[in-house]
Amino acid sequence: MALTLTVSDEVKALAPGFTHLTVEAYGLVNGPSTDDSSALLDDAARRLAERLGGRAPHEDPHMAAWREIYTAFGAKPSRTRNSAEALAKRALAEGGLPRINALVDAYNAISVAHLIPVGGEDLDRIAGGMRLVRATGDEPFVTVSAGEERTEHPDAGEVVWRDDEGVTCRRWNWRQGPRTRLTEESVNAVFLLEALGPMTSGELEAAGAELAESLEKLSPGARITVHAPRRAVPSA
Template sequence: MYFQHSPRLWSEHPGLVAGVLSATGIDASPSPDLSSHLARAKDRLGSSPESEFPEIQAWRRTFASMGLKPTQYRCASEALLRRFRKEGALPRLHPLVDLCNAISLALAVPVAVLDLSKITGDLEVRHATGDEEYVTFGGDVEHPAPDEVVFADEAGRAHARRWTNRQSGLSAVRGSTTDVLIVAEALHDTAATDVPRLVEAVAAGLAEHWHVSPGTAILSRARPRFAVHS
């Protein structure tokens, strides 16, 4: 299968930098040490609120350009940072998700972690037609609004709504997950440096805790497609 962003999305958001990883052999047994990532996030939040981070401000501008109220629909990293600032911790969900959430906190970049077994055919980040089906974590089925940015597979399932706002419960990583796709996206001025650093951190965590060597790529308008090998 392939993962890519649509030509229209690259045209509308030329500053986009996307990092992608795929890995096989994931389980729920490791216990990654997240302390260094959480400490970095805590230090940044001690200096300024997440709303002032350039990474978050770039996504807020992007959401506003798509007709979304940024304080109503937040990118995933802003939502994590906001919760972490208020509660001082994040809930443990799955070791891989916990690791990616901690790295997302540290770098303020949204990271999606998807169960590949729930994705049919290729996966594209594109504007919705309005016919796609999105399954919430509660099991309800929604239809994204036409022109909303979604992660859509060939079966017409939306695996994320409002771009980096919320993933689908259908492809959420669970204890039975073995094959994953991890996507990080950023639009701020230093994204070309920060996203590769994020990919390196996730790859290092995968190698250390799961003993797997993930496939990785940094996508661009010139090279927008990533081949996922299972």
């Protein structure tokens, strides 16, 4: 059964130019980072440097748009960067991008190469559908700090991804919770690519197609479906 994914009217009103694309994959084979997944990250860092041409990541028009949206719902974008900007900064810094596991490496590479927030969720750990909403402030967000599990709550009005159990990602695409993240045991996953106004549907589709191609190479035989971009149009 395909994952149900919805965007609330409050979020649509906040960001009418928001568009998202999902890639669903079943029968994946994950494991520690490989030479192939590491090469994807190295190539992504090279492409990012060419794209920016000496500029800082936040000077890219797409990253600037995300900063405006973060400010609109009360976040401080210089302190809590969207996932793509945070990865881009690491890609350009000494030491480069971290190697996590093969699947995470693959979607992080797409995020950096295309400067687009990309998330990966374990479909077997999602409770019900996923919803992008503005938080009430009461929703649980289970995270790990200093090796111990603890429960936080988002700020009221904060944009979050959530399922039936609670928040899966805070501040839109800033921090993912450990409950649904992709581990070396994950076999079924959904990848979410998120774009704002400066990024065209064609550019979003190209990023999704490249991710699907990488997944097919890393997990031959996996069943992969790229869903067409969906724009968050406010209700009349």
